[in-house]
Amino acid sequence: MTSKNNGLSAALVSNLQDVLSKRKGGSDGSAEEEEPPPSTSVSVDVAAKEEIDDSRPIVLVTNGDGIDSIGLVSLVEALVKEGLYNVHVCAPQTDKSASSHSMTPGETIAASSAGIKGATAFEVSGTPVDCISLGLSGALFAWSKPILIISGINQGSSCGHQMFYSGGVAGAREALISGVPSLCLSLNWKKDESKESDFKDAVGVCLPLITATIRDIEKGVFPKDCSLRIEIPTSPSSNKGFKVTKQSMWRQTPSCQAVSANRHPGAGNFMSNQQSLGAQLAQLGRDASAAGAARRFTTQKKSIVEIESVGVAAKTDSRVKKYFRLEFVGKEQEEHTDEDLDIKALEDGFVSVTPLSLLPKMDSETQAAASEWISKALNADQ
Numbered sequence: 001m002t003s004k005n006n007g008l009s010a011a012l013v014s015n016l017q018d019v020l021s022k023r024k025g026g027s028d029g030s031a032e033e034e035e036p037p038p039s040t041s042v043s044v045d046v047a048a049k050e051e052i053d054d055s056r057p058i059v060l061v062t063n064g065d066g067i068d069s070i071g072l073v074s075l076v077e078a079l080v081k082e083g084l085y086n087v088h089v090c091a092p093q094t095d096k097s098a099s100s101h102s103m104t105p106g107e108t109i110a111a112s113s114a115g116i117k118g119a120t121a122f123e124v125s126g127t128p129v130d131c132i133s134l135g136l137s138g139a140l141f142a143w144s145k146p147i148l149i150i151s152g153i154n155q156g157s158s159c160g161h162q163m164f165y166s167g168g169v170a171g172a173r174e175a176l177i178s179g180v181p182s183l184c185l186s187l188n189w190k191k192d193e194s195k196e197s198d199f200k201d202a203v204g205v206c207l208p209l210i211t212a213t214i215r216d217i218e219k220g221v222f223p224k225d226c227s228l229r230i231e232i233p234t235s236p237s238s239n240k241g242f243k244v245t246k247q248s249m250w251r252q253t254p255s256c257q258a259v260s261a262n263r264h265p266g267a268g269n270f271m272s273n274q275q276s277l278g279a280q281l282a283q284l285g286r287d288a289s290a291a292g293a294a295r296r297f298t299t300q301k302k303s304i305v306e307i308e309s310v311g312v313a314a315k316t317d318s319r320v321k322k323y324f325r326l327e328f329v330g331k332e333q334e335e336h337t338d339e340d341l342d343i344k345a346l347e348d349g350f351v352s353v354t355p356l357s358l359l360p361k362m363d364s365e366t367q368a369a370a371s372e373w374i375s376k377a378l379n380a381d382q
Contacts, residue, residue, distance in 0.1 A: 082211075158231065
């Protein structure tokens with residue numbers, strides 16, 4: 001194992017590795033529906049205003065893959081089983097893994113209760129950022145702020161520039177914007193190689209770090225102004241330990257593939273059809289108005305001349321229309337030689353832990369504080 005890690009001490013990596021040998025091992029929530037205020041333009045269809053008589057620290061879980069994803073379910077089940085936390089879930093109803101930091105202001109968001117044993121859970125018809133904003137708003141849950149927000153476990157790496165596309169990372173970032181400590185957990189899923197049981201192994205890898213985070217938040221020693229992005233290698237159970245890393249320049253290449261309109265009509269085609277129908281209805285309305293005006297004119301003048309309304313002929317849509325599908329192509333990347341980079345650590349089988357900040361570039365003081373905390377936290381008795 002290398003001793004070079006962002007200028008940290010040589011003992012850091014071995015300290016991080018120690019956590020793997022120090023692993024450990026619900027609280028039922030209830031939700032009650034309320035009608036949203038009729039005067040608001042943005043409303044939530046379901047609101048849980050439960051009274052919490054639980055002194056355990058509250059953990060809020062979201063993700064980018066949707067509430068039914070095996071990664072989120074495995075994580076929540078493990079947190080509930082620990083019995084140390086009051087677990088709440090506010091996650092997207094469907095897959096929003098590449099939604100980045102998008103949100104839906106001015107639109108109605110529906111939140112429906114979801115059955116996750118031992119947790120108070122809601123699925124939301126919005127993005128991960130919507131989920132965090134709603135969860136912290138006080139409109140869905142009775143509490144105002146959880147002790148920690150966890151996004152994950154998300155399927156697929158968010159290393160390098162992939163973090164800018166990631167809805168899961170955006171959920172953790174929104175928590176940081178709102179002043180709540182957060183972790184983003186991602187598994188380096190590979191088609192034809194990974195299996196669902198890998199998520200349970202990934203949970204086992206992350207639980208000690210989650211426990212250490214909550215413990216030190218309560219003590220007031222968790223580093224401020226940053227969250228942690230944790231990348232778990234493809235084979236979590238055989239990982240080589242933890243490594244503090246920095247963000248790389250790596251990314252998968254976006255590729256637009258031409259597709260058949262018959263095979264992949266997509267939402268755009270549906271909306272186009274709706275717009276055509278709307279144009280037709282508007283034209284019928286104009287025709288009716290013209291006919292009515294003509295009749296009124298005839299009656300007023302008592303003219304014997306017959307006035308006929310002639311509708312404007314519908315225009316033929318001569319626009320060229322093509323259909324495409326955007327996909328990320330996993331092309332061969334240039335060799336990564338810097339041991340400090342997230343993608344290099346992940347490829348080498350390490351659990352990459354990257355401190356993230358709202359600053360365009362994390363300052364050295366924040367980086368050092370975060371790295372020092374990770375070293376101490378993972379080396380302490382759990």
